[in-house]
Amino acid sequence: MIVKTGKEEILTYLEDASNFREGSAERLYIPDDEGDLISILTDCAKNNIPVTISSGGTGTVGGRVPREGVILSMERFNRIINIDKNEKTSTLQAGVVIKDFLDLIEKEGLFYPPFPTERTAFIGGNVATNASGEYSFRFGPTRRYVKKIRMILTNGDTLEIKRGCLYEKNGVIDYGMFKVPLPSYRTPPVKCSAGYFSQEGMDGIDLIIGSEGTLGVITEVKVSLIDALPPRFIVIVFLRDEEGIPFIVKEIKKMCGDALFSLEFFDSGSLEFLKNDFPAIPENTCAIYVESVSNTEEMERWLDIAERYNAVDTWLAEDRKNYEKLIDFRHRLPENINAYFKKIGIVKVAMDIAVGEDSFPEMYGFYRDMMKKEKIHSILFGHIGENHLHFNLFPASDEEKIRAKEIYEICVRKAISLGGTVAAEHGIGKIKHKWLEIMYGREGLKEMAGIKKIFDPYCILGLDNIFPKALLK
Numbered sequence: 106m107i108v109k110t111g112k113e114e115i116l117t118y119l120e121d122a123s124n125f126r127e128g129s130a131e132r133l134y135i136p137d138d139e140g141d142l143i144s145i146l147t148d149c150a151k152n153n154i155p156v157t158i159s160s161g162g163t164g165t166v167g168g169r170v171p172r173e174g175v176i177l178s179m180e181r182f183n184r185i186i187n188i189d190k191n192e193k194t195s196t197l198q199a200g201v202v203i204k205d206f207l208d209l210i211e212k213e214g215l216f217y218p219p220f221p222t223e224r225t226a227f228i229g230g231n232v233a234t235n236a237s238g239e240y241s242f243r244f245g246p247t248r249r250y251v252k253k254i255r256m257i258l259t260n261g262d263t264l265e266i267k268r269g270c271l272y273e274k275n276g277v278i279d280y281g282m283f284k285v286p287l288p289s290y291r292t293p294p295v296k297c298s299a300g301y302f303s304q305e306g307m308d309g310i311d312l313i314i315g316s317e318g319t320l321g322v323i324t325e326v327k328v329s330l331i332d333a334l335p336p337r338f339i340v341i342v343f344l345r346d347e348e349g350i351p352f353i354v355k356e357i358k359k360m361c362g363d364a365l366f367s368l369e370f371f372d373s374g375s376l377e378f379l380k381n382d383f384p385a386i387p388e389n390t391c392a393i394y395v396e397s398v399s400n401t402e403e404m405e406r407w408l409d410i411a412e413r414y415n416a417v418d419t420w421l422a423e424d425r426k427n428y429e430k431l432i433d434f435r436h437r438l439p440e441n442i443n444a445y446f447k448k449i450g451i452v453k454v455a456m457d458i459a460v461g462e463d464s465f466p467e468m469y470g471f472y473r474d475m476m477k478k479e480k481i482h483s484i485l486f487g488h489i490g491e492n493h494l495h496f497n498l499f500p501a502s503d504e505e506k507i508r509a510k511e512i513y514e515i516c517v518r519k520a521i522s523l524g525g526t527v528a529a530e531h532g533i534g535k536i537k538h539k540w541l542e543i544m545y546g547r548e549g550l551k552e553m554a555g556i557k558k559i560f561d562p563y564c565i566l567g568l569d570n571i572f573p574k575a576l577l578k
């Protein structure tokens with residue numbers, strides 16, 4: 106085990122991609138194995154020292170950033186334990202970097218669909234945030250692929266949960282070593298990573314997925330895999346008609362059906378963030394980005410779609426080199442935005458709202474009206490195929506910062522009135538408690554705090570993630 110106490114050595118662990126700046130820790134532990142982990146946790150429990158779990162640090166809500174106590178880095182839990190080609194599963198330690206995993210299974214002709222766009226994330230971080238990725242339109246979030254979790258609790262006990270073995274019954278999930286009440290709120294049936302999962306008859310494993318480092322330390326997971334994807338092309342269609350986008354997207358879904366792997370949107374303001382890297386982007390356009398199974402029929406369909414909606418330009422990438430270039434197009438936007446926020450030194454004002462299919466046109470219209478009405482510069486982009494867009498605001502003054510928060514709240518309330526969620530893929534962390542409280546009420550947050558106390562009676566793990574630590578008193 107490595108232990109570091111020097112300020113400089115710890116510095117990079119005090120941040121993630123959120124630009125949340127309140128990080129502080131007295132010590133960093135890098136355990137080698139579960140034995141180390143158990144001794145760290147039991148010692149911290151005995152001495153009432155807060156522990157924050159750290160993985161790839163790509164989170165966008167300050168989840169791995171501690172306010173106090175010690176950091177527990179999972180970087181040495183980096184072993185892929187097995188790949189079962191027949192069963193199409195893999196068991197791996199929580200600190201495996203997702204890119205390494207994808208590269209390895211590719212050689213076996215296999216694929217793991219729900220990885221997030223940022224591939225330096227760890228699998229444990231993905232499970233803890235219920236991450237979704239570029240293919241979640243087709244394949245869904247991390248939750249759908251987790252078959253088993255091994256976790257160390259703060260009292261040193263090990264909890265192993267297999268999917269399909271324990272379900273909520275009569276309002277209780279019985280984990281054997283303790284019983285957990287089902288919260289009274291329900292996770293909405295949309296893409297969602299907001300707070301502890303809750304559904305009647307739910308599988309006990311689903312409470313752990315998306316629990317953002319508050320219940321225990323995930324050390325090992327077993328995930329299901331699929332066959333390597335068939336050949337695909339990417340097409341980007343540049344359009345003038347930003348108002349008509351929900352209608353166009355609905356049509357595309359109807360026309361292309363199962364051929365689609367991802368369906369994304371970039372408004373004209375988002376494309377401005379990419380113009381340095383991709384100067385050929387046509388002026389005053391928005392873009393639909395699609396990854397599709399590659400065959401003549403689909404290619405022809407896309408040429409028709411481009412014509413039908415009067416595309417200003419269409420970029421098609423079929424060969425490896427151009428395909429990688431357009432993958433980079435998609436990846437570059439969040440990176441450039443994060444770099445911008447870091448440069449101007451403010452916490453991102455970036456929404457992660459999703460709503461249901463039928464409500465999406467109304468939510469989209471709401472954003473568009475807001476963008477026209479308000480002076481603050483803003484952009485809209487993201488996973489339109491899943492009715493999930495990131496509305497980002499760039500306040501340029503203190504006054505605009507205040508207004509940006511008000512706008513955020515107005516959008517949150519609108520989404521909730523439509524049955525949506527305040528966090529579709531990034532989680533709540535330390536910066537979105539207020540929105541979660543609007544979604545589930547104070548009572549909902551208190552119920553989550555009650556569940557946390559059952560798993561972590563010492564109340565030392567992942568403090569201030571999901572809900573304020575004051576609720577643990």
Ligand SMILES: Cc1cc2nc3c(=O)[nH]c(=O)nc-3n(C[C@H](O)[C@H](O)[C@H](O)COP(=O)(O)OP(=O)(O)OC[C@H]3O[C@@H](n4cnc5c(N)ncnc54)[C@H](O)[C@@H]3O)c2cc1C
Nearest residue numbers: 160161162163164168222227229230231233236237318323
């Ligand atoms: C450029 C960019 C693009 C992104 N694109 C996407 C995207 O497409 N989809 C998406 O969903 N997200 C995306 N993200 C966000 C991020 O990649 C995901 O949230 C990811 O799952 C975080 O994993 P991590 O290993 O970096 O976790 P960290 O940031 O280190 O931690 C995240 C949270 O998980 C907890 N945690 C970590 N490991 C464990 C463990 N072993 N046991 C228990 N708790 C643990 C931490 O305490 C923390 O609360 C993006 C981020 C960036 C910077």
